[in-house]
Each structure stands twice: as structure tokens, then as C-alpha cells.
Amino acid sequence: MIERMARFVYDFAEGDKDQKDLLGGKGANLAEMTRLGLPVPPGFVISTDACRAYMATGRHPDGLDAEVGEHLRTLEETMGKRLGQPEDPLLVAVRSGAKFSMPGMMETVLNVGLNDDSVHGLAATSGDARFAWDSYRRLLQMFGNTVLHVDSSLFGEALDALKDERGVTADTDLDAADLEALTSTYKAIIDEHAGRPFPQDPREQLDLATTAVFDSWNTDRARLYRRQERIPDDLGTAVTVIAMVFGNRGAGSGTGVAFTRDPATGAQGVYGDYLENAQGEDVVAGIRNTLPLADLERIDPASYAELMRIMEVLEKHYLDMCDIEFTIERGKLWMLQTRVGKRTPEAAFRIARHMLGEGLIDEDEALRRVTGEQLAQLMFPRFDSEAERDLLATGMGASPGAAVGRCVFDSATAVAWAERGEDVILVRKETNPDDLHGMVASRGILTSRGGKTSHAAVVARGMGRTCVCGAESLDVDVAARKFSLRDGRVVEEGDVISIDGSTGEVFAGAVPVSDSVVVRYFEGSLKAPDDALASAVAATMDRADDVRRLRVRANADTPEDAARARRFGAEGIGLCRTEHMFLGERRQLVEDLIVASDTEAQEAALAALLPLQRQDFTEILEAMDGFPVTIRLIDPPLHEFLPDLTELSVKVATGQADEHDRALLDHVRRLHEQNPMLGLRGVRLGILIPGLFAMQARAILLAAADRRDAGGDPRPEIMIPLVASVRELDVVRRTIATVADEVTAERGPVEFSVGTMIELPRAAVLADRIAQSAEFFSFGTNDLTQMTWGFSRDDVESSFFSTYLDNGIFDVSPFESLDTLGVGTLVRIGTEKGRATRPDLHVGVCGEHGGDPRSIHFFHGVGLDYVSCSPYRVPVARLEAGRAAR
């Protein structure tokens, strides 16, 4: 009896689908199918424990090889053959398989067990010498490259040379003798370049292949992929050892992939491809055109019926759409892989609703099957699927959207062309902070290097620009203002391209863009029953609305935005920023206020602003009639309404300035702040110039009175920004109370409430005190994130965020998704303390996190009353609020 430190190897029959941690995704699902009695070739799994032990020490852990030996014996008994037995050899495939799928990243070795002797046995038992020598040739090639690190092109060149010699072009034109000769060439190549001969011992082949799979976990490309996909580096891979079956044994053989439903559209009915007389890698290699799966019914009705039965079993068992790989060897169907299938957002919505209709899953599960991110993807305009497309390259979809424009290769050109009205796409090898202006000016950004945490990706997502990054087949030549492709095509500055930020595709020319069906449904221009996707989304949204506890409001500063938000399902406005109402022609009035030399001039400027503000508020209250409208009093520092100090200084110094500029420069200098984010803004400004907040409060209350008199149901909520102390709030409330008394005297009582942003750490920590003077809280998680981390989004997103993501300090930008650990703790403390003082305190959030799925789940958990987000995120928030509640 052998003493063991740990158990490392499991037969398929010992595992199940929930053991992905231990057996990897592939191994666990093979085990599950084995347990279901489906036709899986026998085999066993070397667990991730073994891989981790190997990674720690650099050698197979004690006991592993003995365990493999035991399981191999069981396998041999099952198959009635022995590994590499000369007469009738058992051959195995050695495959990688980690917990999370890493397609194409790790290694596989097929046909392990063949050697100079057993190749003859395989020829004899199969009656097909060509097949046997071809299989051996493939093993030598794969083993030589993967295990012994011989450059794969050496094998390719030898094969090409042989074909030239024989005067043929296709591999299939080589006969058994040719291939036998090729094996000799291959073995010689290995001898020369690996510094050792190809191992004839089948067990040595197996062990070396296992080591090679372990090693492939830590190749550069695998590490890079994991970093981009946020897969931990310490998981390791399992190794599946499975008896070989052959789809390349003639007319009765073949191989295929299939989905239990259409993964692109979600349409019901199986969907797949079949290739006769071929092995799996031939499908991937695209050597011959595949047949639609339906053709198998004609070719091999028995196998087809069996496959249909199995797919139904799998879908009923997994209760989800599955994808499978299968092989038919001389009329016998074998299942080689299954898993829950990846799908497009459209398919996700449609499949979930179909499965619900079929009784496979319930309403809650249907809701769990779709995500807000998928809905958001569906709301972007997309390239018209019917239109012709000329695919140039595929990179990573780093920031979604469909952008069309002329290529430019530097920021200055991007800015210059954009200013003259051109749509441009900025193309770079990679971006850095110097490219910021160019990125702002562009419709989209395309890079040839870098992943989802690269500078380009992070900044583009931050500013909502479409971005494709890491399109490695692009050779970008900035100096020559062009990029070239491997096929020799060249795209020059000014040429139009189209990039898809969801799929990562890059097309030549302008691909027509079409509106989202889902947006047309929300906007009311398309009825749900008229479109399968719209109808699935509509049903999903209804369910989400039924079950969610969180209300959803919108951030909207104009009547148009308010109306759109309402169509998208917003139940009020959570943030109406009043500073946006001081731009354009009104900027002059703000300037008048700033340069006012005395109280009288200040009051005159404010008096001129009052009717404009009143009109603004009346229209917004009308658009949101019957719903609460939270109006934030002016927040930014006044100098934001003046010209930039440096620009104006240069203008004055170079004599290009007029009298007005020169006078203004004094005020710009006076108001200049080193750190405007931390300066005279928000409630501080309101206390220093009480007339400003008083004017705004008066405009709000008069607008409410106007709406009320017009028969409306105005529900204004006045929100004070940047409060750190309850005393600040007290001071402002006194100002508002005075205004309210005056308006009441003129127009009769108007209903309104006064609350505060919680956006400074101090406000969160002292929320119990602040709640004494606030009827509602709204967490401003943008500013709260800035203050809690001590960085400003404008300054840091382009400077060090990509480095931080690469170093794993963030797994996502805290401006995209709430930092629940740090900032979230303050949100929790603020909510709890606020409600301790005022149990009926209404609490919401109005940062951009209000539209972020992960953050919404957190806000639900903390017990907020509502989230508020941009109009286009309102449906996303409704859906995620529903999912959070289930």
C-alpha cells in the first residue's frame, strides 16, 4: 500500500460539475456527463492541487506519478488496451482545463501513446496505415513543439518541403509512405533542436505532456490574459487525460460543435457545425468548410438522433443553454466537452424568457440570467448587421459603442480636424496622458497594444468614448501617418474606418450605424410585441420593476433630458445641476456677478438671473410632474465661468487682449485657486454670497408656485452641495426659510423639502448631526470617492490609473464601480447615522455609480431608497435593482 500526502487524481466517474475549482471546467463537466451516463470516452483528471504543488516546487508532487499510474491502469482495464501497447495501443489526449475558460491560452497534446512500435499496431487494428502514420506525425509535431519547445515552423517547413517534393498541395494528398518518411524527418528535427530524442516510452510521454500543461499556466500570454480577465494567478490548471477517439477514420466519422440554442440571437432550436472525417483541430483550423448541424441527420440519422437526445438531456440538466463538442468515430457518438454556453446580450434576454416560458427556470432565475451590462450593450447604437463589412482586424472591445471616422495618428491632428467638424478616430500604438486632448476630440480610439486596463481603455471608458485596444495585427506607423495589416493592406491618415467597442472589430470604410431596437422600444417608437428582443426586454423589465425595492431617478439638467429619462422609466430627478444653467449667453450675467464692485451691482446681476432660473425650473418640474425633482444649488467655483488663467495671461501679455480681457484678468487672478476641487464652492460659496442661494431658492419656489397654479403637481427638493458640518446647513436653511416666507406671502404656501449631498468624508462620519437639519441625503459618490481616496478624477484617470489597474491596486476604476470597501463604508456609516437621527430620512445616491450594476447591488444592500443616474442608464439601474432584490 502506498502512503500518500494528498490525493491528486480523480476518475471522471468520481467528479461532478460543481468541482471546477479542483478539476477545472472541462474535467468537471466531463465528470458530470459521465455521471449522467452520456457517452464520454473514459479518462481521469489530474487536479489543480497537483498543478499548484508543481508550481510551488517545480516538480511533480510526491505520490502524483503513482496515482496517475493507478488511474491509468483502471483506464486500461476499461478500454481493454494498454497505453502504447504495440499490437493495439491505447492512445490518450492530455488537455489543459482551468476553473475559468482561457480559450487558446494553454496546451493540449493528442495521440499520446504512439511510438515507433505502436504506430504499426494502430495501423493494423485500424486497417488504415495512412491514419496511423498521420496520427504519429501529429503527435511528434505537437509534442515536439509543446513539450520539447522546438520551433513549430521547422515542422511546417519539413511538411511543405515534402509536399513540394511529391508535387502535391494538400496534406491529404500525402500517402502512408510519405507520412512515415515525414515521421523520420520530424524525429530528426527533434533530435537536433530539442537536444534529446522523442521519448519512445508512452508513460514518459504522458508525464512530460502533463508537465507541459502545468507549465503552460504560466506562459506570458496566459498571465497577460488572466490579468486582463481578472483571473487570479494562483488557481492553476487541471489536466484531463482522456482516451482518444477519432473523427478522422473515414466517411462514418466526423466531429462537430453545437449549441442547444442559437448563441447569437437566442432563437430556439439547436445550432452547430459538423465536419466529416475530421478531428476537432481541423474545425478550428478552418481547413474545410463545415456543414450545418442539420445535415448530420441525413449523413448519420442514428448519431443525429442520439445527439439531439443528449442535448435535451444536457439542457434539462444544466437548465441553461449548453455548448458541446462531439466526435463520431465510425458511427459511434462521443461527447468530448460541454459547458454552459456563452451568448450575446440579445441571446441572453431571449433565452432567459424562453426558458421561463418552457418552465425550465422561474422568474427570479430568468432575472439572474441577464445583466445590466448586457442591457447597456443593447442600448448602444450598433453597426447595421445587414450592411456589408470589411473586417480589417479584431482587438479588444474596451469601451462600447460604434464609431465611424477618419483615421488620425496624433492628438494635434485629432483636435484640428475635429474643430473643423470632421469625425475622427485616433489611432495609436498606445496612448499616454499627452493624448488626452486628442481622445476628447475623437469619436473613437484604436490602439494596437494594451489590454482592458491600458491607458486608452481606462480613459476612454471614463469619458464614454468608443475604444478598441490591443488590435495586434495593426502595424501603426505614427511618423508615416498610417497603419498596415499583415495582409499588406494599408490605412492612411484621412481614410475612414469603423470600430465596434463591444466586439473589438475594426472595419474599413463607414459601416452604417443603426439605432438600438431596445432604445426604440423605450422611446416608444417600437412596440414590444413587434420584435422578439424588445418583447424579451420588456418582460424582463416588468419583472425587475415588480420586485425591486430601490427607486430609480435620473440625473437631468434640462426638460429634454427629464422627459427622456421619464420615458426610460425614471421616477423623478435625483440630481438637477443648476450650474449648467449659467452657461452660454448667461455666462455674461455670472461675469457681472463676479465683477460686481458692491452689493448693489451683485444684486442687480442676481436679479437678472432670477427669471431665467425660474423658467428653467418651471420646465423641468413640468417634465417630471408628479415626481420628486432634486435641484442642487450651484456647486462649482465661480472662476469656472471665467476664462482660463494661463490663456488669458498669455493673451494679455502678447497684446491680443482688449480692455475687457485686461479688466477680467484681475478677477481671474483673484479667484484663481490652486485646487479648485478643494476651494470656494458649494455651500461655502452659498454662505459667502448668500444672495446666490437665495436667488436660486426663490426661483425654485416661484416655479413651483407657477406649476401649482397651472394645475401641476410640482415636487421640488432643494439640495445643498458640499456640506461638511450641520452648521453650514443651518446657515443656508435660514436663508431659504426667509425666501420661503416671502414667497408664501406673495403666492401662498409651496411644498418643498431641503436636504444635502453627502459627498465629504466628514459629512458621512457626522451624518447623525447633519440629519438634524436635512430632510434627505443624496450621496455624491463621485466627490466622495475623490475625497476618500484623495485624488481627482480629472487629474489621475489619465496619469496613473492604468498603472494601478495593472498592479492590481484596483480591479476596476473606483469611478466606474463604487469602492465598496472604502467609500462604501462611508456610505454605510452615513446612512446608518443619518437614520439613527431621523428614521424616515430619505437616502439616495446621485454619483455616476447610481447606474453601475455592481454598485447598485451594494446600494440595495445598504438600504438606500433610490439611485439616480444618467437617463440612458435608467433602464440598466431598474434591471439591476430588480436583480439585487432577488
Add this chain to the structure above:
Amino acid sequence: MIERMARFVYDFAEGDKDQKDLLGGKGANLAEMTRLGLPVPPGFVISTDACRAYMATGRHPDGLDAEVGEHLRTLEETMGKRLGQPEDPLLVAVRSGAKFSMPGMMETVLNVGLNDDSVHGLAATSGDARFAWDSYRRLLQMFGNTVLHVDSSLFGEALDALKDERGVTADTDLDAADLEALTSTYKAIIDEHAGRPFPQDPREQLDLATTAVFDSWNTDRARLYRRQERIPDDLGTAVTVIAMVFGNRGAGSGTGVAFTRDPATGAQGVYGDYLENAQGEDVVAGIRNTLPLADLERIDPASYAELMRIMEVLEKHYLDMCDIEFTIERGKLWMLQTRVGKRTPEAAFRIARHMLGEGLIDEDEALRRVTGEQLAQLMFPRFDSEAERDLLATGMGASPGAAVGRCVFDSATAVAWAERGEDVILVRKETNPDDLHGMVASRGILTSRGGKTSHAAVVARGMGRTCVCGAESLDVDVAARKFSLRDGRVVEEGDVISIDGSTGEVFAGAVPVSDSVVVRYFEGSLKAPDDALASAVAATMDRADDVRRLRVRANADTPEDAARARRFGAEGIGLCRTEHMFLGERRQLVEDLIVASDTEAQEAALAALLPLQRQDFTEILEAMDGFPVTIRLIDPPLHEFLPDLTELSVKVATGQADEHDRALLDHVRRLHEQNPMLGLRGVRLGILIPGLFAMQARAILLAAADRRDAGGDPRPEIMIPLVASVRELDVVRRTIATVADEVTAERGPVEFSVGTMIELPRAAVLADRIAQSAEFFSFGTNDLTQMTWGFSRDDVESSFFSTYLDNGIFDVSPFESLDTLGVGTLVRIGTEKGRATRPDLHVGVCGEHGGDPRSIHFFHGVGLDYVSCSPYRVPVARLEAGRAAR
């Protein structure tokens, strides 16, 4: 029997000194002296409860007048006279007296009880008709003005007219008949201007006088005073009604003030002034020169002996230096007031030690009797007390120090003159943010308006400039560049003045400044036994050092500062800022680093900095040998080492720039940040450019190895700034560990530790995680205050802090004294969470709050291990740390 709602009136015999809340300071101490059996004229106190009830309703509360009646009857019985009785009238003084002394702010009415009848009785019983009519005249004047609001100048003019008529100059030259005539004139003035006659009913006089005292609580000047002194507005004043005694009854009468010790120097032995044949207000008015108290022994040995006995009783009873007011009426001594006396900082130290020596108080009490602020005052250079001084005016001492310079009246001149090497004093009516540059350029600031929370005061304290504000007798004429005084003197631009920021005094010309005795003692140039003050301070510091639990370190960036701090008692360096080592000639190397186009050039720049840094650290470690030296790796953003963007842009645009400037402008633009405080700095910079921190770590460890090899005891602690996440710390620790391995290989092991600043709210909230990677914490309360409140000191102190102080949002700037409620909560959370992970975590504070007395008590309470502050604050911190422990 009368039903009462509350009790409002107390006889002196019913109260004691601990009832200042109820009886006011004056009333409580009169009660105490009464209980001690000292000769206090009988009387009673109308409590602050009555005042508050009056303030709430605007009328005397129910029952008050009846209670006053009862107590008045008791008083009349004791005195054997009735109030205003025609034959032998009882007269009373009606005096204000709040919990906190508000000298000169509220009202007093003497001689209440005199009327047209009783004045004759007073003349008869006193045998002094002139005295009687003078007393009546005084009552009419005081009552007319205080109670009936008649302009006091009308009485003054009438008196002057009478003196002119009689051809005399002094009041004392008027005889009884003159004064009797004057009372008629005064009554006519009252009839005409008060719209009612002077009340002849003595009880009506008393009630109206009481109301007038209540009202005087809320005069504008009283409210202003309270705001400046941070006295709550809702306390109210008590009213003391006390039988009149008269020091103006001839040769055997007089009045005086005395201290049981010298309040200026703390010297032992009584100290005071005496004025024969006078009343208290005559002493204040300074009509005649007072005599030294010692002369009383000659004039009235019995009263003198009694006074000496009483002063001893009081000091033994109060166990502190007392000040008293007394009156002798015809050889009978009466005590009219006592309280614990105000004293100079010097006196505070000496008196505390003397009383300890005399066994009156114990060591802990002696420590409680002095404050760090007093010690700080003693450490400022002061105007030479022996030198001649020409006092021009007295304002408020708003920011301590002694400044001498030429007057300038605008910021531009201040800057221009300072640049050419002149010391200037900026004189303004008041300052505003536009004056900031001028304030920075000046040695001191003098304003004619505004109190301790005015812009000038707040900003001057923030920047450590000497400031006197609210010197109201200055008439500042900015346009004419001069100020004039009430006596007609004029000071013009360029004239030299001297201002004392502790006393608020303004002197003409240059008053010589002398070093502080206390600093000379700390510096070692004066031995404690050679000076009374130094010896008292030395003994006090010894005791504080014995009992304190908090260690005290210094913030020091140079060997000189480190050595000074050590002489001042620092037990290590809590913050050595390395960025200061990159200034001067080394700035070019930093520029090289910034403009480096590749890694090689960057490394070359770092390599050039390494030996310089190594030398810096060697010297500082030497100066603090045997004590810990916490070195903070570079914190500010790199662009701080480059020219200002606006200035450089103007220079380039106007063609004044050379090639170097033009090249640099690109880098300045690239690194420019909207909010540098929230930008690429601290650990972020260290992660983006790992070579920077690595170079510094190497320099520190090599310096430690050098010191060790030289026989020293170096104790470096490496501190990482601006950490928000433990992962940042992990990344940097790996860099440092690599460097340490290399240094160990070269030089053998070096002892050091790695810790972090806690200066971001996130770090405080997640201190448990951060402590996993930090061996020590140092709270950076400056940045923590900025982030918690969301404002930057540079930007806001000059813009809205004075408004905030005026509005009571702060009671002191949170940069001067820790905001214990908000920022303090994060300090507490950070400390508790940090120690939860690592019980032996060493925790200190290195913001400027480390030298602030109130903050030190908080840090002691929270359980920090040490505070670190500027070298000059080290003694203050030692003293307050001792006081906090007792």
C-alpha cells in the same frame, strides 16, 4: 404665602464660589467672601435664571419682583435702614456679573435709592452736603444714560458749562450748592430727552436698573465681545444688588485694587494701588495718580493689616493668586470683589512653582496652572522691556510675535519693498484675499478693523505672521498712504513702527527685540538657576516629562533643525520631508529626471541624486543618533519642481524665453494638474516611477550603514505618503525589500522599519488592512483635514475661513486645532483598527496639530504613542503631553 414658579434671588450668605453659572462670577465670589466672614457689604444676587427668563419674554418673570422685595427687606433689616428712606437712606449699587468676565461690556448703576428727599437725609447723616449732592448727581447721570438712554455727552456738557460759569476746572472745585444746581439741570435733561422724569420711587429705580443690566447683555458690543471670546450668547448675566459703601468720604476713606502676587512677573508679595478719598470708578478713570499699596500701611495701619490678613485668607482659600477690589469708608475696610487673578505667562509659571514650594498646591495642580500657549508666548522674541517705547495704539493681539518694519498700505508695495530687502508692516483697514501676497511679504500685519476671526487674523495665524488687528484708534487712509491717530499724530508710508502680536500694542519707531529667556534656556545659553522664569519653566518641564505618556518628536528636514529639536527635548524625528532636499541647486537634477526621455536617462538622474540624499540622511541620523528618525519618501507632485505654467507660458508667448524654457514648457504642460493636491503625488508617484522610491530607500539604508560603521546608533523608519490601499503599500514594500537585500549583500544587515502616513480618509477607514503591511502609522492630520472637509488650506484660509468663524461654523480653524469631531473620529477609527490588526503598532501624528495644546490632549486620549511638531513647538508639546496625563 406667595406661590413661585422658580427661585430667582439669593442672599450673599446663600451662595458660594462654585455657583458662577447661577450667580455670575462677581456674585459667586461675594457670596464666598461672605461665607468666609470677610467684611463684604450685605446684598443679594438676582440670578442668571431671571435674566434668561427676561430675555425669553422681554419682561421680569413672574415672582421676581416679589422675591426682590423679600430680599430687599432682609437687607434693610441687616443695615437698619430702608432703601431711599428720607432720613437715613439705604443706597445700593446694581451691578452686572456674568459667568465669564466681560470687562467694561455691561452696565452698573451706583447710588440707587437717592431722590429729592433722601439726598437731604444722606447729607444730614453723613454731615457732608457736598458728598450727598455729588452722589445724587452721579446717580442722575448714570441712571439717565444707562437706564433711560439719554446721550451721556449732554450731562458732560452741562457739567462743563457749570464749571465755566464758576470759573473752575476741576469737579472737586464745585461746592454743594453748585452740585445741587447741577442735579436740577440733570433732571431737566432727563425730562426732555428721556420723555419721562427721573423716577423718585427708590424701588422703581432698582427695578429699572435691574432691567437695564439685563438689557446690557445683548448690546452690540457685548455680543461682539462674546463672539470674539467664544462665550455662548444664551448664558445671561446675574445682577448683584449690594449696599453702597463710600471711599469718597474724606481723608479716612479710599479705594484700591490689589493682587496677592505680582500679576506681571509672578514675584511673591502683594501688589496693588490705592487712591485716597475716591470711589472705584475714579481709579479706572485715572483722574488722580494712585499710590502704591504699601503706602496704605502708613496712612491707615489698621486697615492695611486687615487687608493683608484678608489677602492671605483669600489666597489660602482659593489656593491661587487673587485680585481684589476694596473700599475703606472712614477707616472701615470693605471687600467689593475678588476673583482668581489674570496673569502674564511669566507670572503663571512662577506663581505655580512658588505655590507648589509653599505647599499650597501639588505637582499636578502646578502643571494644570500653566499652559502650552503660555509657554509658546514666552518663546517668541519680545520687545525689550527696558527699551523706551512710544505707544501709538492698542488693538487685539491676533497672532503673536514682535515685528518691526516700515509701514506700507497695499500689497503691491509690500511685495516690491520686501523684494528689495526691506522689512515691512502691512497696514490696512481690513484685509481680503487680494492682500495675500502682501501678507506673505510682510513681517507683520496691522488692521484697524476686525477681531480675532477677521481675515487678517485667521490668515496671519495660518502663516505664522505677527498680527495686530482691530486697532480702532487708527484712521487708515490707504489712498493717502498714511494713518492718523486721535491725538493728531500721522504715520506715513515708509515710517517704521513696531507691533506686538501678543499684547496688541503698536509702537512708533523700532523697538529693540530681545530673545526669549526661555529659548535661551532651552538652547543652553542660559542656566536655569540664573533666571527666575527659566528656573520655573525648567522645573515645570521636568515634571511634565516625568508624567507624560506621549513621546514628543520633531518635524525636521535638516541636521540643524534636528539638532535644535533635540536641544528642545525632541525624542526623535517624526517627519523628515525629503522633498525639501530636492530644492536649490538640486532642482536641476529633478528637472533632468522629469525630462528624461527613456529609462536610462531617468536612472542617470536618479543616480546623481543618490549620493546627495545619502549625505542628507547620514547627517540627520547623526544629529538624532539613538532616536528614531522617520523619513517620508517624496510626496509632492513632480511639477512642483518646475516653473509655474502661467508664468512660463507668458514668458514663452512674449518671446522672453530661451530654448530651455521652450522645451520645459511642454513638460510643464504635460505634468500640469487641475488639482495637484489630488493628483500624481506620494505613493502614486512612487509606483509610477519605482526608481524614485528605490533611490531614496537605498540612500537611507546606505546612510544607516555608514552611521553604524562610524559607531553610531541609527534608527531610520521609512514612511510612505498618501497611502489609500494596503496594495499600494505592498507594491512599495517589495521595491524596498529588493533594495534592502542589495544593501545587505553589500554592507551587511541594517535595522529599519517601514510604515505609512494615514492621511486619507480611506486609509483611516481601512486601517486594519493597511496595518497588515505597516509597522507604524503616522497621522498626517493636515492632509487628513483637507480631505475630510474637502478643502485645501492654501485655497480656503484666505477666502472663506473668516466668514466661517464669524458664522460659528468653526470655533477655531481646523488647521490650527484638530477638528476632533470629524477628523478626530477618523484618527480614532484608524488607531483602533490599526491596533486590532497589529497590537504593537506604533502610532503617531506629524501634522501641525502635533504642537497644538487642545489637539495634544485629544491625541493623548486616543492613545497615540507620540506627537511630532516643529522644533519650536516641542517644549509646548512636552508640557501639554504632561498636562494631558494629569
